[in-house]
Amino acid sequence: MSFSLLLPTKALLAAALALCLVGTAAAEAEQDEAAELYEYLFPEAPQAPQAGVTGAPGGAVGAAPKFSGFMQDNRRSSWSQEQINAMRDAFKRAEPQPVAPPELQRGDDGSSLFGVPPSNLADSPYAELVAKYAKKRNLDPALVHQLILAESQYDPDAVSPKGNKGLMQVSDDLSRQFNIDPFDPESNIKVGTQYLADMLARFNVIDLALAAYNAGPGAVEKYNGIPPYAETQNYVSRIKAGLAKMEARNG
Secondary structure, three states, X not given: OOHHHHOOOHHHHHHHHHHHHHHHHHHXXXXXXXXXXXXXXXXXXXXXXXXXXXXXXXXXOOXXXXXXXXXXXXXXXXXXXXXXXXXXHHOOOOOOOOOXXXXXXXXXXXXXXXXXXXXXXXXXXXXXXXXXXHHHHOOOHHHHHHHHHHHHOOOOOOEOOOOOEOOOOEOHHHHXXXXXXXXXXXXXXXXHHHHXXXXXXXXXXXXXXXXXXHHOHHHHHHHOOOOOOHHHHHHXXXXXXXXXXXXXXXX
């Protein structure tokens, strides 16, 4: 065999270099995508100073990382594939759709990885009740709809393994406290929204309020943040991904 046959040709070297550049670009794109997701979903996260901005370390070249330690502590490798897919799905902007004649227009079914209410919340199940009690508690109706989706998928007869019941999975303790039938949709939404509002007033951050709704306020206080429970972390990201998708679709 000729020795020259063992030497890489210029074409092979060029192809290898191109693959390397493509791989680097893809990695950088994914890093930018991850930073964008964190910045959108966790606006309260501490951010590192940007290079070239007043007060930034002198002589720095290029932009500094957007987050200071936050992404390392919450790196995507600790997320489930379901969560990653939800984040990506939430940031897909809907393409413009042709407008159908009024007689043919229908509300979209809101189908997605986790389910999303119709673009017009008035077309959602129990829309009037959600609007009524969200207004009373000064809550975003979209947040209440996403919580109901995560808790029961709009099933008023749902019962969790822990015994929580109804649309917003009200606990037996809350049902006794407010003397309600948890399987009655209006009573369930009335108490569920009150409890969510209480958690928001207590923790002042939507992420922590959702974590407290799922795992209990004691767990949030114990860990001084979202508890390290896969179920709770997935619950919070699931609801926020649904909200982000609704905002992207209606923006």
